[in-house]
Amino acid sequence: MKLTTRIQLSLMMFLEFFIWGGWFVTLGTFLSANLNASGGKTADVFSTQSWGAIIAPFIIGLIADRYINAEKILGALHIIGAILMYQLYNATDIAVFYPYVLAYMILYMPTLALVNSVSFNQMKNPEKEFSNIRVWGTIGWIVAGLLISYLFHWDAKENTAKGLLKNTFLMAGIASLALGLFSFTLPKTPPSMSPGEKISLKQILGLDALKLLKDRNFAIFFIASILICVPLAFYYQNANSFLSNIGVSSPTGKMTIGQISEVAFMLLLPVFFARFGFKKTILVGMLAWAVRYALFAYGNAGELSFMLITGIALHGVCYDFFFVSGYIYTNSKAGEKYKSAAQGLITLATYGVGMLIGFKIAGMITDAYKLANGTFDYKMIWIIPAGIAAVVFLLFALLFKNEKLSKETV
Numbered sequence: 001m002k003l004t005t006r007i008q009l010s011l012m013m014f015l016e017f018f019i020w021g022g023w024f025v026t027l028g029t030f031l032s033a034n035l036n037a038s039g040g041k042t043a044d045v046f047s048t049q050s051w052g053a054i055i056a057p058f059i060i061g062l063i064a065d066r067y068i069n070a071e072k073i074l075g076a077l078h079i080i081g082a083i084l085m086y087q088l089y090n091a092t093d094i095a096v097f098y099p100y101v102l103a104y105m106i107l108y109m110p111t112l113a114l115v116n117s118v119s120f121n122q123m124k125n126p127e128k129e130f131s132n133i134r135v136w137g138t139i140g141w142i143v144a145g146l147l148i149s150y151l152f153h154w155d156a157k158e159n160t161a162k163g164l165l166k167n168t169f170l171m172a173g174i175a176s177l178a179l180g181l182f183s184f185t186l187p188k189t190p191p192s193m194s195p196g197e198k199i200s201l202k203q204i205l206g207l208d209a210l211k212l213l214k215d216r217n218f219a220i221f222f223i224a225s226i227l228i229c230v231p232l233a234f235y236y237q238n239a240n241s242f243l244s245n246i247g248v249s250s251p252t253g254k255m256t257i258g259q260i261s262e263v264a265f266m267l268l269l270p271v272f273f274a275r276f277g278f279k280k281t282i283l284v285g286m287l288a289w290a291v292r293y294a295l296f297a298y299g300n301a302g303e304l305s306f307m308l309i310t311g312i313a314l315h316g317v318c319y320d321f322f323f324v325s326g327y328i329y330t331n332s333k334a335g336e337k338y339k340s341a342a343q344g345l346i347t348l349a350t351y352g353v354g355m356l357i358g359f360k361i362a363g364m365i366t367d368a369y370k371l372a373n374g375t376f377d378y379k380m381i382w383i384i385p386a387g388i389a390a391v392v393f394l395l396f397a398l399l400f401k402n403e404k405l406s407k408e409t410v
Contacts, residue, residue, distance in 0.1 A: 001122055001129060008186055009119050009133045014140035015179040016115050019078075020108070021141030021259075022172040023085070024049075026148060026155055026252055029241040030165040035094045039370065043363025045094075046237045048102045050356035052109030057344060059110040069190055070121070074114040075183030077107045078176045085173030089166055109351075121189045131266070138263055142256040147171070149253025155244060209334060209342035218333050220400045224286075225326060225346060226354040227392045231289045231385035232318075233358025238366060239296075239312075242378055247301040248308065258315030265316030269324060278329050279402045285322030286393040288314045293386035297379045323350070 031037035031045060084104040091097040115137075116130075123129045148154050148171075154164045213219045243251035273281050292311040299307030327343065334342035365384055369377040 001124070005122050005187060006133070009122065010136040011182070012115055012118065012179065012186060013133055013135075013137040014143075015175055015182070016111065016140065017137035018140035018144045019081075019172045019175045019179065022144035022148070022175060023088075023168040024236075025145060025255055026165050026168055026240050028237050028239075029155065029160060029244045029251075030168070031094070031097075032241050033160050033244075034163050034165060035092075035097060037094050039363040039366030039368075041094050041098075041363075042237060042366070043359045045098060045101055046233070046359040046362075047356055048098075048105040049109070049236075050352050050359065051102065052105035052107075053351040053355070054348065054353075055106050056109040056113065057348070059106075067191060069188055070114050070117045071183050071186040071189050074111055074118065074186070075180045077111050077114075078180030078183060080180075081107050081111075082173045082177035082180060085169045085176055089169040089173065118186055118189045122187050135263060138259050142259045144171075145252045145256040145259075149250035153250075155240075155250065155252045157244065157247070160244060209345040212333055212342060215333065217400055217403060218330075220396065221282075221326065221329060222346070222349060224392055224396045224400075225350050226357070228286060228289065228322060228389065229350050229354025230358040230361055231293065231389045233355050234293070234362045234365075234382070234385040235315075236355075237359055237362045238381060242296065242376075242381075243301075243308065245376065246378065248305065254309065255312055257309065257312045261313045261316030262319055263316070265320040266324065269320050272321070273325060273328070277402060277404065278325060279400055281321050281325045282329075283393060283397055285318055285320070285325065286389060286396060288317040288321065289389035290386045290393060292318060293382045293389065297382035297386065 027045065028042055031042045037045070081104055084100050084107070087100045088097060088104070091100060119130060119133050120126050148168060152164075152167065153159055154167055159165075213222060240251055240255060243254065248254065269281070272284075292314040295307040295311035295314075299305065299311065301308070326346065330342045330346050362385075365381055366376065369380045371377060
């Protein structure tokens with residue numbers, strides 16, 4: 001790969017995740033503090049991510065894969081996204097905010113697949129080259145959080161009260177416009193299918209891979225993947241507002257420790273996977289969810305703040321050891337014929353169905369433990385997802401039979 005192409009793809013990934021990290025992390029805090037949203041309304045807003053994930057395959061399968069170059073549709077979606085971000089910046093009511101964020105997520109979620117398509121199309125050896133490009137996405141997410149906390153201070157308690165968090169939408173909108181325009185300069189990535197080629201609904205949604213559920217172990221993993229997304233939703237929806245409300249300074253910046261951890265544990269994952277196998281690796285990931293939420297439940301912004309930082313730092317174990325190892329496992333079980341369909345099915349099950357259920361439950365729990373004085377019983381709000389993660393851990397440990405994957409997979 002030419003150096004100029006590598007720089008282009010790295011900048012594309014940086015901006016793609018800078019945009020997402022630039023507004024999504026602080027969204028819960030903004031909705032609660034500035035739009036007076038209840039837990040249920042907040043859950044509805046966060047669920048737009050899931051609806052976007054469910055609808056995304058249709059946009060990719062019916063349009064991007066058949067009619068328009070990936071880089072062109074990527075550019076168009078981000079330019080429209082910039083306009084929607086500006087509308088979110090101006091919204092002063094949750095009823096006005098919701099339709100814009102729903103439209104935005106329906107357009108944004110397909111771009112996650114599009115940036116991968118553009119990248120893979122330029123690679124001769126994706127297994128070795130892709131991670132070096134994709135890591136710039138994580139760096140973009142980290143930079144967005146650091147800017148919010150340490151340069152602009154939008155998430156400082158007094159600035160949150162003034163409504164300055166709305167500037168995150170303006171920042172993300174500017175980055176979205178930049179990526180939209182930049183996308184038209186990216187290497188050409190023509191449609192992978194001819195316009196006349198037929199594609200079924202089963203292929204678009206990855207439902208061909210449902211045959212894999214006949215395998216008992218894969219079926220257990222599939223169900224566990226959906227269930228573990230319930231505690232995951234609590235983190236996305238509540239973590240930033242929790243840290244902000246209990247008085248943690250620069251909460252968004254501190255949450256970037258989770259992404260730094262993600263990069264570090266991504267490097268450790270192949271070693272752990274090869275030594276201990278899939279079952280033990282994924283169990284460590286599940287257990288980490290329970291431990292981090294227990295740390296959140298009993299930590300505080302004072303002398304026990306180390307518990308909160310440790311909980312944030314566990315994000316790398318939580319995400320990499322469960323989700324990344326899960327992608328590896330799915331790849332090994334599917335084989336060449338159903339590889340793409342299986343990955344699409346797992347994404348639909350987790351970020352679609354699992355997170356949709358998770359956000360709904362998180363919203364209900366948050367409302368149930370809102371106190372009369374307007375504060376929250378965060379101990380219970382975190383103990384409940386910790387318990388859910390622990391139950392999933394136990395069920396998986398008991399029901400999933402250990403098996404060895406091929407060395408080529410690992």
